[in-house]
Amino acid sequence: MDVIHYLLQGFSVVLSPSNLLYCLIGCLWGTVVGVLPGLGPLAGMSLVLPLTYKLDPAGAIIMLSGIFYGAMYGGSTTSILLRVPGEAASIITCIDGYEMAKQGRAGPALVVAGIGSFIGGTVSIVGLMLFAPPLAKAMLKVGPAAEFALMLLALIVMSVVSTSSTLKTLAMILVGLLLATIGLDPITGLARFTFGSMYFADGFNFVAMALGLFGISEILINFENIANLKPTIKPTLRSLVPQLADLKASAGPIGRGTVIGFLFGFVPGISHVISTFVSYAVEKKLSRHPEQFGHGAIAGVAGPETANNATTGSCMIPLLVLGIPAIPATAILLSAMMIHGVQPGPQLMSEHPQVFWGLIASMYIGNLMLLVLNLPLVGLFVNLLRIPYVYLAPVVLLICVIGIYSVTARPLDIFIMAAFGVLGYVLRKFDFDVAPLLLAVVLGDRMEVSLRRALVISDGDYGIFLQGAFSQVFAGAIVLIALLQGAAWLSGFRKKTLRDVK
Amino acid sequence: MQVDSRNGDLAIAVLLLALAAFFMWGAWHMPAGTFSVPGPGIVPTILSALLGVTALVLLIKTLIASTPGAGLPVAFGIAPVAIVFAALTAVAVAFEHAGFLATLSAFLFVMLRVFSRLGTLRSVLAAAGIVLTAGWFFGSVLGVNLPRGPW
Numbered sequence: 001m002d003v004i005h006y007l008l009q010g011f012s013v014v015l016s017p018s019n020l021l022y023c024l025i026g027c028l029w030g031t032v033v034g035v036l037p038g039l040g041p042l043a044g045m046s047l048v049l050p051l052t053y054k055l056d057p058a059g060a061i062i063m064l065s066g067i068f069y070g071a072m073y074g075g076s077t078t079s080i081l082l083r084v085p086g087e088a089a090s091i092i093t094c095i096d097g098y099e100m101a102k103q104g105r106a107g108p109a110l111v112v113a114g115i116g117s118f119i120g121g122t123v124s125i126v127g128l129m130l131f132a133p134p135l136a137k138a139m140l141k142v143g144p145a146a147e148f149a150l151m152l153l154a155l156i157v158m159s160v161v162s163t164s165s166t167l168k169t170l171a172m173i174l175v176g177l178l179l180a181t182i183g184l185d186p187i188t189g190l191a192r193f194t195f196g197s198m199y200f201a202d203g204f205n206f207v208a209m210a211l212g213l214f215g216i217s218e219i220l221i222n223f224e225n226i227a228n229l230k231p232t233i234k235p236t237l238r239s240l241v242p243q244l245a246d247l248k249a250s251a252g253p254i255g256r257g258t259v260i261g262f263l264f265g266f267v268p269g270i271s272h273v274i275s276t277f278v279s280y281a282v283e284k285k286l287s288r289h290p291e292q293f294g295h296g297a298i299a300g301v302a303g304p305e306t307a308n309n310a311t312t313g314s315c316m317i318p319l320l321v322l323g324i325p326a327i328p329a330t331a332i333l334l335s336a337m338m339i340h341g342v343q344p345g346p347q348l349m350s351e352h353p354q355v356f357w358g359l360i361a362s363m364y365i366g367n368l369m370l371l372v373l374n375l376p377l378v379g380l381f382v383n384l385l386r387i388p389y390v391y392l393a394p395v396v397l398l399i400c401v402i403g404i405y406s407v408t409a410r411p412l413d414i415f416i417m418a419a420f421g422v423l424g425y426v427l428r429k430f431d432f433d434v435a436p437l438l439l440a441v442v443l444g445d446r447m448e449v450s451l452r453r454a455l456v457i458s459d460g461d462y463g464i465f466l467q468g469a470f471s472q473v474f475a476g477a478i479v480l481i482a483l484l485q486g487a488a489w490l491s492g493f494r495k496k497t498l499r500d501v502k
Numbered sequence: 503m504q505v506d507s508r509n510g511d512l513a514i515a516v517l518l519l520a521l522a523a524f525f526m527w528g529a530w531h532m533p534a535g536t537f538s539v540p541g542p543g544i545v546p547t548i549l550s551a552l553l554g555v556t557a558l559v560l561l562i563k564t565l566i567a568s569t570p571g572a573g574l575p576v577a578f579g580i581a582p583v584a585i586v587f588a589a590l591t592a593v594a595v596a597f598e599h600a601g602f603l604a605t606l607s608a609f610l611f612v613m614l615r616v617f618s619r620l621g622t623l624r625s626v627l628a629a630a631g632i633v634l635t636a637g638w639f640f641g642s643v644l645g646v647n648l649p650r651g652p653w
Contacts, residue, residue: 054645167560171518174553178525178546185542192542193528216586223582223617394613397586398606398636401593406646411597418590425583429576430510448545460538 003129006349010357014365019059023362026063027369030070034090035078035381036392041071042214045332047396049207050403057340058355062362064336068329069121069312069363072272073370076113076305077381080106089272089308092280096293096300108242109301110378115247116254116306118371123258124265124313125363128320132349132356136321139346144457145464148450149474151443154324155436156481157267164433166485172427176437179204180444187452199412206335207407208416209441211400213434214328216421219393221428246298253283253303260303261310266318266326272311276304313363319344320356324443328435331442504575511564518557525550585616601651607633 013019026048033044044067052060075090080097093113100109142150155173162169182193183203194200257279264275283303284293293300316333318326323345325331337344342352349356374381404413424434458464466475525546535541589612596605610629614620620628640646 051640051644051646167556167563171553171556171560174549174556175518175521178521178549178553181525181546181549188533188542190532190542192532192546193525216590220579220583220586223586224577224579388618390618391614394610394617395632397590397613398610398632401590401597401606401609402602402636402640402646402648405597405648406640406644409647411594414594414597415591418587418594421590422583422587426510427514429505429578430507430514432514451545452540455538455540460536 003133006353006357007129007361009353010359010361011365013058013354013358014062014362019062019358019362020365022055022059022063023066023366024369026066027070027073027366027373030067030072031074031370031374031381033067034071034074034076040075040214040218041068041329042210042332043218044071045329046207046211046215047399047403049210049332049336050406052336053339053406057337057342057352058358060336060340061333061342061355061359062366064333065316065359065363066366068333069309069366070370072121072309072312073114073117073374074381075308076117076301077110077374077378080109080113080301089276090305091273092276092304093301095280096295096297099294099296100298100301103296105296108246108298111242111375112246112250112254112298112302113305114371114374116250116257116302117309118367119254120258120261120306120308120310121312121367121370122364124262124310125360125367126313127262128313128316128363129360131314132317132321135317136346136349139321142346142470143454143468144450145454146468146470146474148447148454149465149471149478150322151324151447151450153474153478153481154318154326155440155443156478158436158439160481160485162433162436164431168432169436172432172434172437173440176440177444177447179209179437180441181448186445186449199410203445204441205404205408205410205413205416206441208404208413209420210328210332210335210438211404212417212420212422213424213438215396215400216417217424217428217434219396220421220425222389223393249298250302252286253279253299254306256282256286257303257306258310261307262314264307265311265314265316272308272315272327275307275311279303279307316359320348320359321346323348323446325439328438331439334442503578503580505578507574507576508564510576512561515557515561515564519554519561522550522554522557526554582617585612589613598649599651601653602648603633603637603653604651606636 014023029048030041030044033040045064048064048067052063055063072089076093076097079090079093080101083094083098097109097113100106159166159169159173164172180203182200184190184194184201185192191201257275260279260282261272261275264278265272267274280293280300280303283297283299284290287293287297287299289297315326315330318324319330319334323334323343325334334344337355342348342355400417401414404417405411407413427434427437454464455462465471529543529546529550532543532546533541534543534547537544589609593605593609596608607629610632611625614625614628615622618625637648641648
């Protein structure tokens with residue numbers, strides 16, 4: 001009953017006119033960045049992040065999370081109509097979605113993707129609502145040793161699931177952790193790598209880094225790739241009505257996609273992308289007509305599109321309950337929360353219930369908004385692709401400059417953003433995944449504090465990392481992953497999987 | 503411009519080695535403490551050592567695994583990258599001195615003139631119009647404090 005009571009409180013927060021407006025703006029902007037190739041949820045959230053500083057915490061988080069799950073909806077549109085994934089989680093939808101569009105069945109593909117996204121997203125929020133409170137209660141008992149082990153586990157899992165090589169991902173994680181040491185030492189207050197400048201006392205500005213690594217680098221890459229995208233297939237409103245057979249054929253994939261997506265949402269790294277590949281593979285395996293996959297099978301659209309939206313709720317759990325972002329998009333949310341003086345973690349629910357339950361309620365409303373808005377407005381969103389990228393990119397760069405300056409009012413941050421943009425461009429060109437770098441920057445500071453606090457508590461005894469149920473579980477998971485990874489390397493499984501995914 | 507992916511990996515591995523050396527050198531001058539009671543220098547020392555080893559393995563692996571020229575060609579848009587970086591750096595330098603209107607109008611003009619097919623006059627008008635609108639929206643509506651410069 002407590003959950004219902006708190007949820008009603010959350011609805012009272014989100015149903016205020018201003019928060020409803022922020023939710024709508026977030027969903028619409030999310031759809032736009034999802035539709036536009038090269039501007040995914042990360043870039044979309046990074047761009048808007050500085051503008052949310054003027055809002056109250058609940059409004060800011062509602063708007064940013066709206067962008068996150070809105071982008072998941074929008075990404076499918078260009079995949080189906082153009083064979084161009086709006087964002088990474090929609091890559092797999094290109095295969096059967098575009099084939100369906102070529103056969104004149106773009107409408108059913110879009111509708112099934114929309115319905116699947118809605119169901120996956122909504123069920124995932126129910127899961128978030130049910131699992132988060134008891135998990136938060138349990139996490140209150142977690143000490144610094146277990147916290148360190150958990151964050152180490154998150155980084156290890158990320159290095160395993162990343163699509164770039166383990167060695168490259170490891171290098172990116174270590175660079176991120178080293179960058180996190182810049183600034184005042186969290187325990188003694190000694191300045192590290194600041195060269196006597198006050199600018200670096202708090203380390204690199206996270207927003208400048210995120211905007212550079214994801215926003216600017218994306219624009220630079222797109223300057224080469226996207227000259228003039230023109231939509232060739234435009235569905236009419238009438239064609240959006242799916243047949244009963246389509247809905248029947250999609251029911252199973254949507255159900256399975258929901259479960260797969262929800263479970264994969266807990267995996268740090270690129271869970272929303274991996275979940276779509278797993279869902280597609282499962283549907284193909286279970287299908288009575290696997291030969292139809294790749295030639296317009298509706299299950300190949302329904303499953304993956306449901307799965308990527310079903311991750312949105314569960315990937316919030318590590319952030320809201322543990323204060324640990326599992327994916328870069330939730331790292332941006334973490335940054336927004338911290339800026340507003342909201343510390344995510346086990347005490348979030350008791351200290352800032354309006355933010356926690358307001359966010360959950362807004363996700364219900366946002367998913368509904370997206371379902372209602374997306375299908376009738378699909379033509380409008382597709383028309384966005386008619387704006388040549390050469391006009392769009394300079395305006396986005398302009399917003400980046402104003403946005404980053406509004407955070408700290410320091411022009412040096414504009415330069416930092418540009419430098420990380422070029423760095424991100426070069427790294428991505430050579431298959432170095434920059435997401436682990438950003439997550440390591442976010443986690444680095446806390447990992448060091450947890451490590452040193454644990455050692456102070458134990459009087460320097462490293463055995464503390466194996467004491468207590470939580471520490472043992474996390475340490476056991478680390479050992480298990482190491483063993484599995486070793487076995488996979490020996491059998492050549494990883495190389496094959498990477499080749500298949502690429 | 504095309505760059506061999508093998509050469510790119512080698513260059514990045516060398517840069518990572520240099521970065522590890524830099525952090526190691528910086529951490530060397532900090533109180534390290536002991537492994538039981540780590541000081542401010544111990545974590546950067548361990549991390550830079552690990553990064554150095556990782557970069558070295560990457561370097562050796564790339565050298566051993568393939569012969570020169572065996573990597574995939576990677577296309578690099580040097581010109582757009584250099585122009586965007588230079589323009590953003592110029593904005594960072596001039597922003598507070600010249601004010602947001604002049605700086606961002608000049609920035610947008612350069613971007614439109616270089617990357618789109620708009621003529622000079624149209625680029626000037628478009629840049630001024632967009633920056634004025636952005637200034638009104640961010641400054642007046644959202645209350646962002648943008649530098650006005652000498653004007």
